[in-house]
Amino acid sequence: MRSLSAWLGLALTSLVAAAPAGECAHKVKESVSPPRGWIKGSPAPTDHDIELRIALPQSNFAELEQHLWEISDPFHPRYGAHLSKEDVEALVAPHDDSVQLVEEWLASHGLAGDALSRSPANDWITVKVPVSLAETMLKTEYHIWTHAASGDSLVRTTSYSLPEHLVDHVDLVQPTTMFSRFKRMSTTYNSLQRQSSIMATDPGYIPDPSAYGGQVNASCNATITPTCLKQLYNAVAYEPAAAGVNKVAATGYLDEYANHEDLQMFYAALLPQAVGSTFSVVSVNGGLNNQTPAEAGVEADLDVEYAFSLSYPTPATFYTTGGSPPFKPDDLEPTDSNEPYSEWLSYMLSIEDPPQTISTSYGDDEQTVPYSYAKRVCEDFAQLGASRGVSIIFASGDGGVGDGDPDPATQECYSNDGRNVTEFIPGFPASCPYVTAVGALQYVPEIAANFSGGGFSNYFPRPSYQNSAVEAYLSKLAPGTYAGLYNPNGRAIPDVAAQGVNFQIFWDGSPYLVAGTSASTPSFSGIVSLLNDARIANSLSPLGFLNPLVYALGTISSPAFNDITVGNAPGCGTQGFNASVGWDPVTGWGSPNFGVLKDIVLGNTSALWSA
Known part of the structure; x- marks a missing residue:
């Protein structure tokens, strides 16, 4: 019961609020x-x-966060026991x-x-x-x-x-x-090149101990296809068994439209058994999905073609969100909107049964998003992971340690706070500690792609699940390396990586090759969707927030991830960080081994130490 003074205080406050x-x-x-x-x-x-x-x-985000840590920790008794939507709403x-x-x-x-x-x-x-x-x-x-x-x-x-x-x-x-321009990752795709033929046909195989059958088609060094990814990541033999329950999604913004006809051409060339299957389209905030061929988006086509082909026949959804910050002074009906994540998140938090795996290849420099706004958007991602077991996966960016410009020569790595000092520029939302950030790889055997975004957040402190991994990496750097250019105590990115160069897509009715972390992200998401399928088919909960599991497996040197030790991603006039044994801020823990991961997430602990 409130005291008299409390009631009087509230009444006086209300009177002030009601005043003109x-x-x-x-x-x-x-x-x-x-x-x-x-x-x-x-x-x-x-x-x-x-x-x-x-x-x-x-009201109580700290308690929500504690729940999230516990239900995402594979060694905690509550692992996988996601909260209800109502429980989370009560906490926040x-x-x-x-x-x-x-x-x-x-x-x-x-x-x-x-x-x-x-x-x-x-x-x-x-x-x-x-x-x-x-x-x-x-x-x-x-x-x-x-x-x-x-x-x-x-x-x-x-x-x-x-x-x-x-x-x-x-x-x-x-x-x-907020002056965020909210863009596709370095124009989303790092490069776009039309192909004169459907795909490379290099004969023979490349030995790869972690791949399916220990080898990968030699053609995968010139052209990446769904078959290449399933071979590389040891997922060839798996057939989804929970397609009636498990779901996968990709998000689209900035008038990026996913073209159904392009997808059918992609399937006909690279996954014939999927021809005739399609995806659902959900409009958020007036988002469209124009099917005029000229309106097809390279990013949207790339996202749906790889996230949905790898997880086929899992039901797939393309979320198209309307609204973008740019203002056009000559527009007859100008309406300025927020950066569209907030619109999409508002919708996702309102529905009961979202897809278990969601891939997003958009973002911006962290410093262009006010800290207060970045923090709240990040906390909304935590709500999705805690209440509905959603794995939220973002591209880490295509500028190495730089500002998102894929050309290191033209990057401008300056602080945006009036000081104009030189510093590395992390990306957001990849820097949010409640999402999984994906870097890019190339070639077989895999090495780091030289544009893979990585580094350390200036907004979010390093979460506890990263401590041992990041400290191990930093201890190997020569004293004074890049001193003052990055925040060694910040949330580190990326968490994992996947192939990101020479991806075969169909766009505007023709075959093209594209590259970027926006190719890596739907690819990793497709593998995660298969893992969710395996769990759901065995009456287990979906994986939800992935990072505590990923770092637990990496810390014990499990073969669940293929460690990448070659390469670096330059930026800001430097060579950037380098790939190394264990976690690194170019490739994270490396690429997934689906076969090993599947055994682990189904409870086969012997898979933790033997491939």
């Missing part, structure tokens, strides 16, 4: 330096619409007084009822308002900012304020200070 907005004292909530490479232009049009997403403090639901105060503030500006939309846990409130009202509510001024190198424009501000009594009841409001 202009009479409330405001306090700066967030302020950033003008971001490097962005030019401030004219004031934003007053009638330009913005979808403000307001994050309320989550904001306190009632936060909800009440924020709703009263919005109502004081005429925003209530159907004007508001809420996340399932009520920890996000979304409202569409014109710039003129947003400026009044946040005591700020929005301008049109243009990215000099690309020409992209955003409607943003570098500082905003809230009524003083709300500062502790709101974690963040966006879009305000």
Whole structure:
């Protein structure tokens, strides 16, 4: 029961909240330096619409995180015992007084009822308002900012304020200070080259002890296909047995459309038994999947062709999410949106039965996303892993230790905080400790691809599951190596790797070769989906958040991953980090051995130490 003083305090606070907005004292909530490479232009049009997403403090995220660690730890008694959706929502639901105060503030500006939309846990409130009202509510001024190198424009501000009594009841409001351009990983694919023939036909085999039957088709050194990946990662003999329950998905953003006809051509050439099968399309926030051939996306086709072929006949879904930050001043109906992860996450957290494996090949430099926003998006990923056992898999990036530019010669590795000092640039969301980041490999035997994104987060501290692996790697570096260029105590990426060069795809009706971590990511995801199939077929829970399992296996030197010890990924005017024995910030623990992993996840502990 509340004391009289508590009731009086709440009543007085409510009266302040209900007062006209202009009479409330405001306090700066967030302020950033003008971001490097962005030019401030004219004031934003007053009638330009913005979808403000307001994050309320989550009541008990620390407890949710503890649950996540325990149910993801293969040596913990609770391994695989995922929480219910309702349990997670109860843990992250904001306190009632936060909800009440924020709703009263919005109502004081005429925003209530159907004007508001809420996340399932009520920890996000979304409202569409014109710039003129947003400026009044946040005591700020929005301008049109243009990215000099690309020409992209955003409607943003570098500082905003809230009524003083709300500062502790709101974690963040966006879009305000976020200048992320949210792009495909280095144009998603590191390279694109049209093929004059369907595939290389080099005769013979390459010996590879960890591959299926101990060998790989020699043609795989010139062209990667689903057959190559199944041979390399020891998955040839497995037939999915839980296709009625297990599901796999790929995500699409920025008007990237997955073309059904291209997929059928891919299947006809490389997986004939799958011809006629297709994927479901789910639209999020008005996302489209235009089937006009010229509208097919290289990234979207790559993602669905590899994630879905490797896991065939597992039911597959392509999530197409509408909305992207760039503002077009000449658009007749301009609406500025948040970076689309938030839209997609909001949808995923609202559904009961999401796919168990989800592949994403998009991201941006970590420093372009305000810390407050990156933290909340990352915590939403944790909700998916904890409540529904979803394995969330992201590309680590294509710029080595650099800023995402695949050409080391043109990378600009400067801090975005006004200091303009040289430093390595990690990517986000790969740097989130609740997702699995995938680097890129090439050739047989495998070595690191020279563009594989890796490094250390400047936002997120190193999670405990990484401690021994990362410390072992850092201890092998010569004293002073890259001192001051990276944060040795940050979350390290990538976690794992897979082939990422010379992938055969069909796009716009023709065969092409592509490369990038955006090829590695759906490939690794396809293998994870097969592992989930094996568990579900044996009445076990899906794997969910993968990293504690991955690092546990790596630490005990299990043959579950093929260690990559050759190569490096240059960037920022340096040779970058090098691949080495054990975990490294270029290839993580290396590529998967499905046969060994399957035995392990089904409980055969003898597989931990013998291939």
